[in-house]
Amino acid sequence: MQSGKLHFASALTPDGWRDNVSITLGTGGMITLVEPGAKAPATAKGIAVPAMPNLHSHAHQRLMVGLAERAGPGADSFWTWREVMYGFALKLGPDDLRAVAAQLYVEMLKAGFSTVGEFQYLHHQPDGTPYANRAELSLCCSAASDISGIGLTLLPTLYNYGGFGGQAARAGQRRFLNGADGFLTICEALRQTVVARPLQRLGISPHSLRAVTLELLQTVLEGIEPQAPVHIHVAEQTKEVDDCFTWSAQRPVDYLLDRFDVSSRWCLIHATHMTAAETEALAGTGAVAGLCPTTEANLGDGIFPATDYLKVGGAFGIGSDSHISVSPAEDLRMLEYSQRLRDRTRNALADGPGLSTGRSLYLRALKGGAQALAQPVGAIAPGYRADITVLDADCDALMGRAGDAALDTWIFSGGNPCVKDVFVAGRKVISDRHHAHEDQIARDFRSALERLSA
Numbered sequence: 001m002q003s004g005k006l007h008f009a010s011a012l013t014p015d016g017w018r019d020n021v022s023i024t025l026g027t028g029g030m031i032t033l034v035e036p037g038a039k040a041p042a043t044a045k046g047i048a049v050p051a052m053p054n055l056h057s058h059a060h061q062r063l064m065v066g067l068a069e070r071a072g073p074g075a076d077s078f079w080t081w082r083e084v085m086y087g088f089a090l091k092l093g094p095d096d097l098r099a100v101a102a103q104l105y106v107e108m109l110k111a112g113f114s115t116v117g118e119f120q121y122l123h124h125q126p127d128g129t130p131y132a133n134r135a136e137l138s139l140c141c142s143a144a145s146d147i148s149g150i151g152l153t154l155l156p157t158l159y160n161y162g163g164f165g166g167q168a169a170r171a172g173q174r175r176f177l178n179g180a181d182g183f184l185t186i187c188e189a190l191r192q193t194v195v196a197r198p199l200q201r202l203g204i205s206p207h208s209l210r211a212v213t214l215e216l217l218q219t220v221l222e223g224i225e226p227q228a229p230v231h232i233h234v235a236e237q238t239k240e241v242d243d244c245f246t247w248s249a250q251r252p253v254d255y256l257l258d259r260f261d262v263s264s265r266w267c268l269i270h271a272t273h274m275t276a277a278e279t280e281a282l283a284g285t286g287a288v289a290g291l292c293p294t295t296e297a298n299l300g301d302g303i304f305p306a307t308d309y310l311k312v313g314g315a316f317g318i319g320s321d322s323h324i325s326v327s328p329a330e331d332l333r334m335l336e337y338s339q340r341l342r343d344r345t346r347n348a349l350a351d352g353p354g355l356s357t358g359r360s361l362y363l364r365a366l367k368g369g370a371q372a373l374a375q376p377v378g379a380i381a382p383g384y385r386a387d388i389t390v391l392d393a394d395c396d397a398l399m400g401r402a403g404d405a406a407l408d409t410w411i412f413s414g415g416n417p418c419v420k421d422v423f424v425a426g427r428k429v430i431s432d433r434h435h436a437h438e439d440q441i442a443r444d445f446r447s448a449l450e451r452l453s454a
Contacts, residue, residue, distance in 0.1 A: 103444075159173070159212070207232070
């Protein structure tokens with residue numbers, strides 16, 4: 001984290017695009033002043049935009065990217081993919097997870113993300129026995145944040161059951177399981193860690209309504225900070241919706257909203273399958289819909305009702321989830337394209353006639369992601385942390401582009417190669433597409449892959 005000043009030839013501010021922008025940094029890399037029209041050499045040559053929060057990550061799933069794209073003997077689905085994922089999840093040790101997470105976090109930074117929400121449900125040893133420090137594996141993600149320089153909101157996962165109504169967990173889920181006391185012990189250990197790390201925050205992630213009971217979740221909510229973020233998977237798959245209705249005579253989003261004070265501290269991950277009434281009700285709570293469009297497409301989840309949700313004022317952010325793709329541009333592109341394909345239209349999510357679709361999507365995802373992660377990011381403005389992505393105005397895709405045209409081109413065409421530099425809390429962690437420690441991080445990652453393969 002830095003104090004001092006940053007200067008950019010062009011920057012996207014809350015007042016729109018401005019030229020020759022000088023940014024004054026205070027304690028902890030927080031922005032204290034933004035001055036357009038300043039004359040000074042550029043800190044980084046290019047187009048500065050607020051860096052994107054990544055609100056949903058399962059770091060361990062980075063191991064299996066590309067390894068579940070082979071057809072099985074019958075019809076493939078999310079549920080058959082889940083069995084493959086469990087096989088990978090049962091292998092990792094602490095050193096492996098630390099190496100995998102550090103590699104992933106560098107990849108996120110290079111793509112233009114500056115902070116991540118780690119929905120972390122690996123807790124115990126491969127046989128299900130707790131580590132001496134029950135927070136051991138979540139602490140590996142904290143260490144990976146330190147190594148990479150990315151901001152982090154730790155979201156340890158509450159998971160104790162295998163199906164709606166408190167069904168027994170399966171063998172493949174044994175590393176995930178905690179009752180209220182064990183889970184709150186993890187939270188307390190992480191709270192002590194986070195308090196000493198300015199870039200880190202702490203929330204929780206009840207995995208899903210399948211994995212908790214009403215009583216268990218209520219007990220845990222009473223045991224944590226009253227404003228801590230709460231993230232939960234909900235209504236991702238039609239089978240999940242059908243099973244929830246069979247059990248409770250309610251759909252998952254209805255069930256959740258009826259029984260909990262869902263508010264702006266909550267983030268409902270996916271929420272893919274909602275009725276019109278659920279869509280409007282979720283938007284009215286102020287909660288964030290955590291959308292992971294490339295993962296949702298890869299798993300065949302379905303299409304989120306984004307056009308209807310935004311019409312009633314719903315908030316959303318984006319996450320890379322299973323990391324089949326780590327790219328804010330690609331996730332926003334996929335979100336927009338899914339609406340176009342369903343409705344056979346164009347520029348479905350632009351905020352009005354004549355407005356840039358890319359900018360509309362980007363600003364909404366910045367705001368929702370920052371809210372969901374309880375991180376002071378998402379704008380180049382006083383009171384925000386100086387998390388900034390710099391796009392390369394000289395790269396092939398962006399040559400001759402400026403302002404909204406550059407943002408649209410990055411999102412809908414250029415993708416990750418457009419990202420040149422990234423600042424977190426005013427410190428340049430990606431410089432000319434390079435991380436200072438990426439070679440060692442890559443070696444550690446490769447060693448982990450070799451260990452796991454052996």
